[in-house]
Amino acid sequence: MKLDFSKTLPTPLYFVDRDENTLYIKRDDLYPFSFGGNKARKGLNFYKEFKAKKADFLVTYGSTSSNHARIIANIAASSDVPCIIISPEEVKKETFNKKIIEGFGAKFVFVPVNRVASKIEELLSELREDGYTPYFIEGGGHGNIGTESYRNCYDEIKAFEAENNMKFDYIFHATGTGTTQAGLVSGKLMSEDDTKIIGISIARNSKRGRPVVIKSTRDYLSSQFTDKEIDDAVIFEDRYTAGGYGSEAGCVEATIDYVMEKYGIPLDRTYTAKAWHGMTEYIDEKEIKGKNILFIHTGGAPLYFDYIMEKNKETGK
Numbered sequence: 638m639k640l641d642f643s644k645t646l647p648t649p650l651y652f653v654d655r656d657e658n659t660l661y662i663k664r665d666d667l668y669p670f671s672f673g674g675n676k677a678r679k680g681l682n683f684y685k686e687f688k689a690k691k692a693d694f695l696v697t698y699g700s701t702s703s704n705h706a707r708i709i710a711n712i713a714a715s716s717d718v719p720c721i722i723i724s725p726e727e728v729k730k731e732t733f734n735k736k737i738i739e740g741f742g743a744k745f746v747f748v749p750v751n752r753v754a755s756k757i758e759e760l761l762s763e764l765r766e767d768g769y770t771p772y773f774i775e776g777g778g779h780g781n782i783g784t785e786s787y788r789n790c791y792d793e794i795k796a797f798e799a800e801n802n803m804k805f806d807y808i809f810h811a812t813g814t815g816t817t818q819a820g821l822v823s824g825k826l827m828s829e830d831d832t833k834i835i836g837i838s839i840a841r842n843s844k845r846g847r848p849v850v851i852k853s854t855r856d857y858l859s860s861q862f863t864d865k866e867i868d869d870a871v872i873f874e875d876r877y878t879a880g881g882y883g884s885e886a887g888c889v890e891a892t893i894d895y896v897m898e899k900y901g902i903p904l905d906r907t908y909t910a911k912a913w914h915g916m917t918e919y920i921d922e923k924e925i926k927g928k929n930i931l932f933i934h935t936g937g938a939p940l941y942f943d944y945i946m947e948k949n950k951e952t953g954k
């Protein structure tokens with residue numbers, strides 16, 4: 638197997654700053670494949686099943702700015718198999734991820750968002766008729782394999798705690814399709830930790846997003862834990878979405894500029910800057926003091942450059 642990342646080191650976890658709390662960061666954006674991020678961690682786990690099933694065609698769902706689509710297109714190119722990304726035609730934006738994906742030779746198929754499910758079925762049966770064995774990965778790397786990937790990430794965090802003789806009181810991260818959070822929550826429940834895992838929603842409201850995280854956690858853990866235990870462990874904050882998916886809110890952009898300048902850490906407008914901003918607001922509002930806080934950087938490096946390009950266009954630099 639060419640793409641075997643089972644023996645890579647844990648992603649870097651280090652101290653960032655101390656004010657009323659002590660802040661650490663886990664740089665999953667430095668996961669060592671295709672600009673890293675949670676989609677790389679998940680995607681390479683899906684790749685194992687793709688290989689095990691002897692599939693020869695990769696199909697997934699994602700927008701033109703999707704980090705997940707970039708990772709899957711890169712995996713396909715690396716293993717020399719064709720790749721199709723079903724994409725909602727509503728968000729046909731020129732982005733760095735789109736250029737990178739096309740560079741790998743993957744093909745976008747644009748459909749109206751309400752026809753996505755039927756298009757996927759149609760395409761998969763066409764490919765089977767043509768003699769291929771297609772492997773479909775849900776948008777965002779959803780499913781138990783995605784959840785498992787972040788259970789593994791949680792284990793890396795546990796190992797850091799053990800080595801440094803400390804505990805994290807809070808873990809903050811951006812939550813979207815939900816398996817990043819489900820994996821972390823599963824890890825926490827399995828190790829009986831009282832660390833609070835706070836998913837900062839990047840788009841979905843709690844009514845829509847939280848049940849998805851709960852279901853993913855339940856699917857992964859089967860019947861090891863009660864509904865109440867899972868319910869109590871899923872903290873889904875929808876107050877910091879700043880206008881949804883590709884936000885251009887001032888607080889989000891100011892966060893990108895600040896964190897890059899102060900710590901040299903690139904964030905983006907869709908995911909990580911919202912999570913960072915949400916984290917600081919949450920800490921202020923709840924008057925959290927004297928705690929160990931961990932921010933998980935879930936990746937999205939190309940989106941940082943989308944932001945920089947657009948910002949420079951506006952200011953004429």
Ligand SMILES: *Cc1c(COP(=O)(O)O)cnc(C)c1O
Nearest residue numbers: 813814815816817908935936937
């Ligand atoms: C997809 C993504 C998320 C959200 O992860 P989910 O597992 O879908 O909840 C967060 N950050 C970045 C950079 C992402 O690409």
